[in-house]
Amino acid sequence: MKLAFQDFQFDCQALTLSKDGRKISLKEKPAQILALLVTQPEKVHSKGEILEVVWPGRTVTEQVVFQNIGHLRALFGDDAIKTFSKKGYQWQLPLAAVTEDNESENAPEQPLSTEPSPSQSSENTPQADTVVVSKPSNLPWPIVAPILVAAAAIVGYLALT
Numbered sequence: 001m002k003l004a005f006q007d008f009q010f011d012c013q014a015l016t017l018s019k020d021g022r023k024i025s026l027k028e029k030p031a032q033i034l035a036l037l038v039t040q041p042e043k044v045h046s047k048g049e050i051l052e053v054v055w056p057g058r059t060v061t062e063q064v065v066f067q068n069i070g071h072l073r074a075l076f077g078d079d080a081i082k083t084f085s086k087k088g089y090q091w092q093l094p095l096a097a098v099t100e101d102n103e104s105e106n107a108p109e110q111p112l113s114t115e116p117s118p119s120q121s122s123e124n125t126p127q128a129d130t131v132v133v134s135k136p137s138n139l140p141w142p143i144v145a146p147i148l149v150a151a152a153a154i155v156g157y158l159a160l161t
Helices: 028-039 048-056 063-076 141-160
Strands: 002-005 010-011 016-019 022-024 081-084 090-092 096-097
Touching: 002 028, 010 028, 016 028, 028 048, 028 063, 028 090, 048 063, 048 090, 063 081, 063 141
Parallel strands: none
Antiparallel strands: 002 010, 002 096, 010 016, 016 022, 081 090
8 A cells, every 4th residue: 555645655565655756765664663653543553562563572672663753753744743642653644545546647645534443542542633734844854863863862761760
């Protein structure tokens, strides 16, 4: 399944990302997290769930989730992924399914439903009509991203101590 958001297209099976038709380099683990988030955008994904899906059978700290989420935010903007304190992460940007017909042309895309599933508790999921998405600023991300990741690592470390 291919999904579109902002100027990006993401192939959830091949874990490939492109922007305006050009491939974007995305490492395997952030791509797997992105696939999890965008294929179930109505769900708040816990760190434990992300660790199970992306690092199955491996012992890694929750810090790797935080770092990879920071990498994705640096790429897509801070508004792309919302953090729910002590609950997890949820995709926030509008998604559209990409079909073979509209992949080569800029035809209007079919928006995906962001309605919570019946098994989903409404207290864990924000209402879709309350989401405010703004366009990311034109910051120099190759410079800003490492600073944000370092700051996030420090905050994460301080939160654990």
